[in-house]
Amino acid sequence: MTTMTTTTLDQRVLDAAIGALELFGIHLGSRLGLYDALLGGAATVAEVAAAAGIAPRYAREWLEQQAVAGVLTVDDVAADAQARRYTLPEAHVGVVADPVALDHLAPLAGLVVGIAAVLDEVADAYRSGGGVPYARYGADFRRGQGAINRPAFTSALVEEWLPALGPAVERLATGGRLADLGCGQGWSSIAVARAFPGAEVWGVDSDPASIAEARAAAEDHDVTVRFECADAGALAEAGPFDVVTVLEALHDMARPVDVLAAARAALAADGVVLVADEAVAPTFTAPGDDLERMMYGWSITHCLPAAMAEQPSAAIGTVIREGTVRELATGAGFGRVDVLDVDGGFFRLYALRP
Secondary structure, three states: OOEOOOOOHHHHHHHHHHHHHHHHHHHHHHHOOOOHHHOOOOEOHHHHHHHHOOOHHHHHHHHHHHHHOOOOEEOOOOOOOOOOOEEOOHHHHHHHHOOOOOOOOOHHHHHHHHHHOOHHHHHHHHHHOOOOOHHHHHHHHHHHHHHHHHHHHHOHHHHHHHHHHOHHHHHHHHOOEEEEEOOOOOHHHHHHHHHOOOOEEEEEEOOHHHHHHHHHHHHHOOOOOEEEEOOOHHHHHHOOEEEEEEEOOHHHOOOHHHHHHHHHHHEEEEEEEEEEEEOOOOOOOOOOEHHHHHHHHHHHHHHHHHHHOOOOOOOOOOOOOHHHHHHHHHHOOOOEEEEOOOOOOOEEEEEEEO
8 A cells, every 4th residue: 555645635635526426437337237238349339328228328428438537448539429439448347347356346436325325414423423324324335345345255265364264164174164244245155155065154244135135145156155134142042163254344343342252152162263354554643554544434434433323332443453353352252363474455364262
């Protein structure tokens, strides 16, 4: 991540406005299938409109905007608007059109759209000291959250993160049990079930809409996962589990110590909890780098208000530092917390053992 430059604040605000509008363009392209319409090669306005089922005038404006923004290329800018052919460059396919590519960042647009829809409620929460329930952020945010983590959960989770935990994970290959706590749309649970077909995999989340979508995704991918809409307290009753995962969810929880205590109670004698959460700096500094800026941006608009909707709340916010994770784990009764020597990208990975 780069540190903040000396760009003047007025230029930064202008750049941010342009960036936000371009995110909305990406969101429309994803939601309406416009990028998919370009995967077969160069296409005209009429061809994209027909393939995506949208009005040609809107297709033209979107294609021109995407070309001006540098997302698409156009064969002849001087040609008649209806004759121009637009192409999605191969280097951009992963970013906007491949849901499991490691550079797939288009879902960030859905997250921003979801937040924008409830900013009035966020402002009210600031005044009242209350919060905004997760469900209020809607389907755009929920699906954006699941989709932005899907690439890492599909590959890195099963290929690098879990193997770093040692023997507890090895048992998954021969019939062990894993519980994915705060599973959201279930992409992490599905990835584990595909990688370890002999394991019993549970996905647990308190959001009914997320669980419904997770069940549908598991059926679509022909894997067996037991998805339960429940809180963490139900986990202990369903144990013992060899592995419990809490993936980019701990900082959102109103009572994280209680959740980790339930995870510990659900573990087998030599089991382990894998926590993946934000790889922010060890201490607060200002100005911050790009990662700190992004995480605080999510925090002031979503993660803190969502956590504050449930009281009492630890009110951690997105910027959960290593020291906080260690304090939470100790409070939940874990005797050992190791930071895994694995590249987690945006995440720092912790192994919690009783």
